Amino acid sequence: MSTASKQHVEVVVIGGGQAGLSMSYVLQQAGLNHIVLEKNTILHGWKHERWDSFTLVTPNWQCDLPALPYDGDDPHGFMKGQELVAYLERFASKVNAPVREGVTVKQVVTDEQGLYHIATSDGDYTADQVVVSSGGYHIPVIPRMAERLPETVHQIHSAQYKHAAELPDGGVLVVGSGQSGAQIAEDLHLEGRQVFLATGDAPRVARFYRGKDVVEWLDDMGYYQISVNxxxxxxxxxxxxxxxVTGRDGGRDIDLRQFAIEGMELYGLMTGWDGTQLIFEPNLNHNLQSADDTYNNINTRIDAWIEKQGIETDIGPSVYRPVWQLPEERTRLNLADSGISTIIWCIGFRPEFSWLDAAVFNGQGHPKHERGVTLQPGLYFIGLPWLHTWGSGRFSGVRQDAEYLCERLVSYQQQRDASQQQAAAPLPA
Structure with missing residues (x-):
């Protein structure tokens, strides 16, 4: 494979979010020549794929990016969307990464010598090593049943939602009760919209317990330092x-049962559409109870930690007891009679790595790795959920992951350079 017309760098980083920029920072410190390829603009997802009322769900002090740990005056607060973007822009300015924006990676392959060939929308490159920092949330998941719903129903994915006012008048069905679904349902509810929420198996957690943010308790307990292994x-x-949970308005619990008391209609898992009615599993009670059990279990572990450490608190142990009980499971909802004009799909994303020609993926398309290091020499991942710890896919753990990977990249580069020098050395006379 010819490399004559291709620009060569030691490392190509693919993706210009916080993980890619963190990787660039440590590579600069290590003196490794590299470029960062970003198909949109840096930090695109944070700037353009969050709703207007978005806030961090983790406290600001957990923002521990290289070169710029949280630099504000409210470490125990929760940055709003624009505050977060401003912080990340300051971070990007500090890193000053060699980014090439608007460049789509079309294919990555290796040759017999282990050299990486990267074909892009802006020319071709070669590299000794490649770090994939594009995350694992690429293709919005929308089920095939969406194609059969009436065209009069406005359908969007959570990544497209901005605020209630942009939606058509009428009720809104939110499908999925994970972080995005629960917070979007709350946003619509607070705006006075009639909300129907199709729940899933997402757990819940208290925002504050016994006088302190639960995240802070769990950090004290070492939870965020536990590795995936x-x-x-x-x-x-x-x-x-x-x-x-939410960081909105200073942080609070999200209690779906309370929403039901206030008029939100809750259902179990949505499974189908028969041409007239939406169909749901009769598992709403199970979903709510399971979420509440997790909530109480986490608090119980905090109680045990407090007792073990001999910590004195002004607030004693407590148990969440449901404020609303399900009258009966509802498994069908007539779409026309309900007044639903919009459906927001909040059921996640799927990975899309078809451009990466490497035998490092499992059957679900997720990369196989050990703390970001794959079995293919010179190929790494960063910014994935639980790459190493809970914080790996967030702001609290990406710095440690970048530093760890950088050590591996430096070692591999030294070995590769030494091998090439040895191969190029003249044979003894």
């Missing part, structure tokens, strides 16, 4: 749905 679920934890 130490976790009881092992690598299966990567498939877990995040707990729903």
């Amino acid at each position: 130490e976790h009881p679920l092992g690598s299966n934890v990567r498939q877990n749905t995040n707990h729903y």
Whole structure:
């Protein structure tokens, strides 16, 4: 494979979000020549794929990006969307990464010498190593049944939602009760819209417990330092749905039962459409109870930690007791009679790595790796959920992941350079 017309760098980083920029920062410190390829603009998802009332669900002090840990005056608060974007722009300015924006990677292959060939919309490159930092949330998931729903129903994915006022008048069905679904349902509810929520198996967590943010308690307990290999679920934890909670208005619980008291209609898992009615599993009670059990279990573990450490608190242990009980399971909803004019699909994303020609993926299209290091020499991932710890896909753990990977890249580069020098050396006379 000819490399004559291709620009060569030691490392190509694919993706210009916080993970890619963090990787660039440590590579600069290590002196590795690299470029960052971003198909949109840097930090695109944070700037353009969040709703207007979005806030962090983790406290600001957990923002620990290289070169710029949280620099505001409210470490225990929760940055709103525009505040977060401003913080990330300051971070990007500090990093000053060699980014090439608007460049789509079309294909990545390796040759017999282990050299990477990267074909892009802006020319071709070669590299000794490649770091994929594009995350794992690429293709919005919308089920095929959406194609059969009436054209009069406005359908969007959670990544497209901005605010209630942009939606047609009428009720809104939110499908999915993970972090995005629960928070979007709350946003619509607070705006006075009639909300129908199709729940899933997402767990919930208290915002504050016994006088302190639950995140802070869990951090004290070492939860966020547990590696994926130490976790009881092992690598299966990567498939877990995040707990729903919010940082809105200073932070609070999200209690779907309370929403039901206030008029939100709750259903179980949505499974189909028969041409007239939406069909749901009769599992709403199970979903709510399971979420509440997780909520109480986490608080119980905090109670045990407080007792073990001999910590004195002004607030004693408590147990969440449901304020609303399900009268009966409803498995069908007539779409025309309901007044629903909009459906927001909040059921996640799927990965899309078809451009990467490497035997490092499992049957679901997720990369197989050990702390971001794959079995293919010179190929790495960063920014994935539970890459190493809970914080790997967030702002609290990406710095440690970048530093770890950088050590591997430096070592590999030294070995590769030494091998090439040896191969190019003249034979002894």
